[in-house]
Amino acid sequence: MLRDLTEYAVMNLRRRSLRSWLTILGIVIGVLAIVTMVSIAEGLDLYIRSQLSIFGNDVISVQPGSLKASLTGGLYGPQGMLTENDLEAIKRLSGVGIIGATIEGRTNVQYRDQTISLYSIGADANLFSDIYSYDIGSGRWMRENERGVAVIGYDIADSVFDEKIPIGRRIIIENKSFTVIGIGKKSGGGLMAVADTVVYIPREDARDIVPGFQGNKQLTEIHLKVTEGTNPQDVEALITKELLRLHKVREEKKDFTTITAAYVGEQVGNITAALGLFLGGIAAISLLVGSIGIANTMFMGILERTKEIGIMKAVGATNKMIMQIFLIESGIIGLVGGVLGLVFSYLISRLISELGVPSQIKPEVMIGALAFSFIVGVVAGYVPAKNAAKLDAVESLRFE
Amino acid sequence: MASDEERRRGGRSKKRVAHEWDTIRLENVKRIYPDGGFRALDGVTVSVKKEEFLIIRGRSGSGKSTLLHIMGCLDRPTEGDVYINGMKTSSLGEDELAHVRRKTMGFVFQAFNLVPTLDALRNVAMPMMFEGIRKAEREDRAKDLLESVGLGTKIRSYPNELSGGEKQRVAIARALANDPEIILADEPTGNLDSVSAKQVLEVFDELHHKHGKTVVVVTHEEYVAEMAERTLYMKDGKISQYSELKGKGK
Numbered sequence: 001m002l003r004d005l006t007e008y009a010v011m012n013l014r015r016r017s018l019r020s021w022l023t024i025l026g027i028v029i030g031v032l033a034i035v036t037m038v039s040i041a042e043g044l045d046l047y048i049r050s051q052l053s054i055f056g057n058d059v060i061s062v063q064p065g066s067l068k069a070s071l072t073g074g075l076y077g078p079q080g081m082l083t084e085n086d087l088e089a090i091k092r093l094s095g096v097g098i099i100g101a102t103i104e105g106r107t108n109v110q111y112r113d114q115t116i117s118l119y120s121i122g123a124d125a126n127l128f129s130d131i132y133s134y135d136i137g138s139g140r141w142m143r144e145n146e147r148g149v150a151v152i153g154y155d156i157a158d159s160v161f162d163e164k165i166p167i168g169r170r171i172i173i174e175n176k177s178f179t180v181i182g183i184g185k186k187s188g189g190g191l192m193a194v195a196d197t198v199v200y201i202p203r204e205d206a207r208d209i210v211p212g213f214q215g216n217k218q219l220t221e222i223h224l225k226v227t228e229g230t231n232p233q234d235v236e237a238l239i240t241k242e243l244l245r246l247h248k249v250r251e252e253k254k255d256f257t258t259i260t261a262a263y264v265g266e267q268v269g270n271i272t273a274a275l276g277l278f279l280g281g282i283a284a285i286s287l288l289v290g291s292i293g294i295a296n297t298m299f300m301g302i303l304e305r306t307k308e309i310g311i312m313k314a315v316g317a318t319n320k321m322i323m324q325i326f327l328i329e330s331g332i333i334g335l336v337g338g339v340l341g342l343v344f345s346y347l348i349s350r351l352i353s354e355l356g357v358p359s360q361i362k363p364e365v366m367i368g369a370l371a372f373s374f375i376v377g378v379v380a381g382y383v384p385a386k387n388a389a390k391l392d393a394v395e396s397l398r399f400e
Numbered sequence: 401m402a403s404d405e406e407r408r409r410g411g412r413s414k415k416r417v418a419h420e421w422d423t424i425r426l427e428n429v430k431r432i433y434p435d436g437g438f439r440a441l442d443g444v445t446v447s448v449k450k451e452e453f454l455i456i457r458g459r460s461g462s463g464k465s466t467l468l469h470i471m472g473c474l475d476r477p478t479e480g481d482v483y484i485n486g487m488k489t490s491s492l493g494e495d496e497l498a499h500v501r502r503k504t505m506g507f508v509f510q511a512f513n514l515v516p517t518l519d520a521l522r523n524v525a526m527p528m529m530f531e532g533i534r535k536a537e538r539e540d541r542a543k544d545l546l547e548s549v550g551l552g553t554k555i556r557s558y559p560n561e562l563s564g565g566e567k568q569r570v571a572i573a574r575a576l577a578n579d580p581e582i583i584l585a586d587e588p589t590g591n592l593d594s595v596s597a598k599q600v601l602e603v604f605d606e607l608h609h610k611h612g613k614t615v616v617v618v619t620h621e622e623y624v625a626e627m628a629e630r631t632l633y634m635k636d637g638k639i640s641q642y643s644e645l646k647g648k649g650k
Binding site: 001004005007008011012015307308310311312313314315316317318319320321393394397 | 501507531
């Protein structure tokens with residue numbers, strides 16, 4: 001029976017093909033907008049996560065100031081600073097493995113006669129070899145206790161200065177001479193592109209030259225790996241407790257931030273989910289307009305087919321059967337709109353990916369969009385279908 | 401006060417119940433329209449026997465179409481009871497009434513009432529679709545029915561490609577789709593020329609005599625009455641007169 005009613009519904013849609021297609025177009029645009037927006041948010045999420053994959057699951061980063069609020073879009077929390085004392089204290093904690101720190105800041109870098117302000121990171125030698133993996137394009141990474149050496153980002157070596165800087169040349173940072181021993185691999189864009197324009201030097205050298213760090217014990221960041229088999233969350237809790245004690249602040253006045261992979265993942269997820277919800281919400285308005293189009297088409301169709309409804313009742317169709325016919329019609333409009341919307345979404349998703357905007361259509365989004373468009377169709381057609389089913393048979397037969 | 405038919409049959413000495421030989425029975429049926437309180441039927445009691453050919457005549461507005469609609473369970477009485485084959489239908493729900501119509505009734509209308517976007521075959525097959533008959537089976541049967549009314553070559557024709565007489569024959573074929581016991585026709589020749597009207601009436605006559613259908617026809621046409629066993633005259637929502645053709649019938 002349902003198969004026959006579906007066949008009958010399809011036939012009815014075909015006979016009003018222009019109107020059916022125009023109604024379907026409304027749903028296509030709605031689904032297209034939603035899926036595209038959600039796919040951009042999903043793609044962005046995937047992209048950010050892939051870029052942050054350098055941040056391993058067993059790594060904890062400690063930064064000064066309360067960053068948590070800023071990442072979630074709020075205000076900065078209490079400012080603070082990290083010191084060598086913090087580093088030494090954390091080193092002693094249980095579960096802390098390899099540990100390193102940085103001193104960072106903007107510095108004047110001179111090569112031949114040209115001086116440019118660049119960001120310098122003074123790092124412990126193990127930081128970018130044992131904790132994070134820095135891709136060296138040519139040369140090598142600095143060794144422990146090595147001084148007066150620099151690893152420069154790809155762009156610095158290639159294009160920042162008028163002349164290219166090869167391995168072995170000397171550069172002057174804040175009046176101190178450094179030998180270039182390594183050049184970073186081209187990052188390929190994205191979040192890590194910043195590494196292409198950074199100068200890496202030993203932390204001890206940075207202490208002498210980076211403005212604001214001379215003559216004190218201040219550090220920019222502390223990074224560590226937890227020992228194997230240790231839960232990063234447990235170590236994070238220990239660090240927090242220790243730093244709160246050292247800084248003499250309470251939890252709610254915390255002046256530092258500990259960042260783990262889980263924390264980053266959560267923050268990225270929050271941001272991209274909010275973005276997806278926002279973009280999807282805007283796009284949902286177009287689907288709502290599309291559903292109003294379905295309801296309008298169904299109301300019009302029922303008005304035109306009043307006599308036909310009377311005939312169907314006279315030959316024995318129940319109210320339920322008549323309702324089913326119209327619900328199937330509106331559901332098909334929604335479903336076809338959903339399928340076509342998905343096809344166009346896929347094409348647009350590929351196009352915008354080509355243009356460099358990350359985009360990804362997940363299978364669950366596809367299934368969800370199809371189910372949603374069908375439901376939108378059925379819901380939009382419900383009231384018209386119910387009205388059709390309730391029509392009086394005799395009155396309908398008299399309708400001209 | 402005795403009803404029209406009871407008066408004719410000699411009064412209401414006993415309370416009459418729906419007998420099994422009454423295919424259709426209406427008891428004191430009133431149909432009052434809510435808008436303006438127009439009484440289309442005003443206390444009608446009538447029985448239609450199995451395999452009877454009944455004609456309902458009367459002027460426009462006399463209530464004959466309303467009577468037919470109530471007999472066919474298309475409309476409900478405001479008061480009174482309707483029995484189809486002894487079953488009280490006036491208290492049934494919408495879907496149960498649809499079931500009765502589908503199984504027991506076949507309608508033929510003055511305006512043909514074919515679905516314009518369906519060809520003859522699909523129009524005829526429609527009642528079978530609602531009966532749940534498989535597509536191949538219902539198309540075979542629809543083809544046979546169209547052949548039986550002389551339209552075997554027009555099964556793929558759409559209503560706008562058919563003459564008035566042909567449309568009405570398609571409507572008759574549709575009325576027979578589920579092999580109903582009762583055929584109800586409302587002015588079936590009203591829109592036809594005399595030749596087509598004659599052909600259509602011959603089909604009704606054949607349905608009655610050869611196939612044993614109970615036929616109720618609402619008509620203005622006087623000559624149609626000659627085909628029936630009984631003619632019932634309506635006036636102001638009441639049965640005003642009966643006439644019975646002696647020797648007619650089966």
